[in-house]
Amino acid sequence: MEFQSKLLALCSLHILCLLLFHLNKVSAKVPAIIVFGDSSVDAGNNNFIPTVARSNFQPYGRDFQGGKATGRFSNGRIPTDFIAESFGIKESVPAYLDPKYNISDFATGVSFASAATGYDNATSDVLSVIPLWKQLEYYKDYQKNLSSYLGEAKAKETISESVHLMSMGTNDFLENYYTMPGKGITIHTSTVPNFSCWNS
Ligand SMILES: *[C@@H]1O[C@H](CO)[C@@H](O)[C@H](O)[C@H]1NC(C)=O
Ligand SMILES: *[C@@H]1O[C@H](CO)[C@@H](O)[C@H](O)[C@H]1NC(C)=O
Ligand SMILES: *[C@@H]1O[C@H](CO)[C@@H](O)[C@H](O)[C@H]1NC(C)=O
Ligand SMILES: *[C@@H]1O[C@H](CO)[C@@H](O)[C@H](O)[C@H]1NC(C)=O
Numbered sequence: 001m002e003f004q005s006k007l008l009a010l011c012s013l014h015i016l017c018l019l020l021f022h023l024n025k026v027s028a029k030v031p032a033i034i035v036f037g038d039s040s041v042d043a044g045n046n047n048f049i050p051t052v053a054r055s056n057f058q059p060y061g062r063d064f065q066g067g068k069a070t071g072r073f074s075n076g077r078i079p080t081d082f083i084a085e086s087f088g089i090k091e092s093v094p095a096y097l098d099p100k101y102n103i104s105d106f107a108t109g110v111s112f113a114s115a116a117t118g119y120d121n122a123t124s125d126v127l128s129v130i131p132l133w134k135q136l137e138y139y140k141d142y143q144k145n146l147s148s149y150l151g152e153a154k155a156k157e158t159i160s161e162s163v164h165l166m167s168m169g170t171n172d173f174l175e176n177y178y179t180m181p182g183k184g185i186t187i188h189t190s191t192v193p194n195f196s197c198w199n200s
Helices: 002-025 079-086 121-126 132-150 152-161 170-174 195-199
Strands: 033-037 109-111 163-167
Touching (some): 033 079, 079 163, 132 152
């Protein structure tokens, strides 16, 4: 399940990387990378919530700095880390819930992603992971903290010029009635959050 999910996510990220290659040519200045999504871009948030959807054990992370299994569903870095590096920002994007990091790290990049989540609340319920609406709540808190850290004007500028990246949706299809009949999951057609709230 995770494999298929990752494969699909990687295909879309591959397209994004191609796009990035062109962005690099115009050397756009991007202050931060802000990430929402599932296991394809979770940098370790699930280590800090009660769920089995974790990858904090070997062989995950064996090629990461220090050989540490950070919670990334990868042997090393994940696509968003490479994207941050391509923009000349930093080598890896930290997980919002990791207490090792604070707002001075998050000011240049943060991941709110949570493995096994999806657009539908029902998807995130299956393994008790962070639903998309909660990732948006975290994002709002983050914006407040950024304001007190950078000052309101600078924080607004950072938010408006940052790359916002989302990688999810495959779990909405994979965690369904057929793969998890006991869970009685049904996909809701009208439960996708209203993204207009992102600007508030
Ligand atoms: C963030 O943590 C570093 C040490 O890891 C510390 O030097 C810095 O003062 C902290 N920044 C804030 C804003 O708390
Ligand atoms: C953001 O601010 C809240 C309230 O002041 C604080 O509890 C929290 O630790 C801060 N988070 C970060 C990442 O600095
Ligand atoms: C998802 O769950 C949250 C929290 O219970 C709720 O506020 C929100 O309305 C739900 N979303 C949908 C589309 O039902
Ligand atoms: C989404 O939110 C915006 C701003 O709050 C509102 O104007 C719009 O009508 C909403 N769209 C839907 C489909 O609910």
